[in-house]
Amino acid sequence: MNSLCTSLGRKALFSLEPEDAHAFTLATLNTLYATGISRLVFPQPKVQAVQLMGLTFPNRIGLAAGADKNGECINGFGALGFGFLELGGVTPRPQPGNDKPRVFRLPQVNGLINRLGFNNHGVQALVQNLSRFRSSGGYQGVIGVNLGKNKDTPNEKALDDYRLCYEQLYSFIDFATINVSSPNTQGLRALQETEELRIILSGMKAAQARLADQHGKYVPLSVKIAPDLTELQLEAIAQLAIAERIDAITATNTTTGRETVADLLYGQESGGLSGAPLFSRSNQIIRNLAKLLDGALPIIGVGGVMSGADAKLKLDCGASLVQFYTGLIYRGPQLVTESIKSCSSM
Numbered sequence: 001m002n003s004l005c006t007s008l009g010r011k012a013l014f015s016l017e018p019e020d021a022h023a024f025t026l027a028t029l030n031t032l033y034a035t036g037i038s039r040l041v042f043p044q045p046k047v048q049a050v051q052l053m054g055l056t057f058p059n060r061i062g063l064a065a066g067a068d069k070n071g072e073c074i075n076g077f078g079a080l081g082f083g084f085l086e087l088g089g090v091t092p093r094p095q096p097g098n099d100k101p102r103v104f105r106l107p108q109v110n111g112l113i114n115r116l117g118f119n120n121h122g123v124q125a126l127v128q129n130l131s132r133f134r135s136s137g138g139y140q141g142v143i144g145v146n147l148g149k150n151k152d153t154p155n156e157k158a159l160d161d162y163r164l165c166y167e168q169l170y171s172f173i174d175f176a177t178i179n180v181s182s183p184n185t186q187g188l189r190a191l192q193e194t195e196e197l198r199i200i201l202s203g204m205k206a207a208q209a210r211l212a213d214q215h216g217k218y219v220p221l222s223v224k225i226a227p228d229l230t231e232l233q234l235e236a237i238a239q240l241a242i243a244e245r246i247d248a249i250t251a252t253n254t255t256t257g258r259e260t261v262a263d264l265l266y267g268q269e270s271g272g273l274s275g276a277p278l279f280s281r282s283n284q285i286i287r288n289l290a291k292l293l294d295g296a297l298p299i300i301g302v303g304g305v306m307s308g309a310d311a312k313l314k315l316d317c318g319a320s321l322v323q324f325y326t327g328l329i330y331r332g333p334q335l336v337t338e339s340i341k342s343c344s345s346m
């Protein structure tokens with residue numbers, strides 16, 4: 001019955017343009033939550049909570065960045081059972097993103113290419129939504145935000161953008177992710193180079209110390225990396241993250257590689273490829289990173305999870321938490337329950 005509903009739902013959604021399907025999904029999830037139906041239709045397996053970065057995660061499964069860029073569907077997504085949600089990417093000022101069409105489904109391989117380019121309503125809108133959410137209650141899991149920079153902010157000033165968003169959001173969030181790995185903002189990935197990254201990470205850690213003092217609350221920082229790094233680059237990032245006492249690494253963002261999809265319809269579109277075609281590449285990065293970090297800091301594993309077994313494999317590669325986004329598009333809400341079960345002790 002569940003899988004019949006999923007396949008019917010997917011058929012209907014896939015008849016819409018990807019961005020219209022997304023807007024429809026958010027509205028539906030909010031309605032299901034508001035009417036109390038979510039509680040009846042989305043089972044919540046009871047599992048042991050996990051302590052990480054000083055936070056208590058009800059389970060190890062999270063919603064990856066990009067699905068709720070403006071914090072408009074916190075209770076809707078939360079009701080699917082996620083232990084944590086990463087909202088955003090958010091930038092200081094609102095921006096429209098790239099021209100449409102900019103999201104392409106690759107259904108033969110459960111993949112997706114997007115070149116949205118940080119379309120979002122700006123940090124103030126997210127603060128307002130979070131503030132409303134915090135005063136009304138609802139979702140009890142962990143809430144993080146993915147921090148980006150505006151398209152017209154030069155890389156030399158990127159720290160200012162990340163810091164401004166972090167400061168504005170600080171009292172409303174549980175963790176923040178510094179996104180230096182979106183392929184859709186020109187030059188952003190250059191911020192993963194050692195000297196550029198050192199400036200950003202040390203600047204953010206200084207802000208964290210100041211804000212923790214001011215608010216009497218510590219908001220951990222993760223840094224999100226690309227799957228397209230060389231081993232040398234990965235090693236340098238791992239060393240830097242340890243030296244700067246960053247709280248976690250999120251691996252990985254979407255890939256610019258097209259090896260497995262080049263012959264498919266839309267397979268050559270520019271942007272970031274997510275979903276199943278990213279799975280093994282992102283797992284390789286997680287495995288290498290786990291060796292380099294040797295337990296010094298946790299890894300949030302993301303990229304291509306399509307089943308509970310895939311989520312478990314992320315843990316086996318060395319991740320402590322798992323996120324997905326594209327899998328939700330292809331598999332529907334049952335992927336959340338399935339992943340929670342296979343990644344937790346009951």
Ligand SMILES: Cc1cc2nc3c(=O)[nH]c(=O)nc-3n(C[C@H](O)[C@H](O)[C@H](O)COP(=O)(O)O)c2cc1C
Binds near residue numbers: 089114323
């Ligand atoms: C439509 C779309 C928008 C995304 N937006 C962001 C974003 O704003 N910030 C970010 O760090 N990652 C973003 N991502 C990347 C995801 O968070 C995730 O790292 C990537 O899609 C791989 O996971 P998946 O295969 O489970 O989707 C986006 C992905 C998609 C598909």
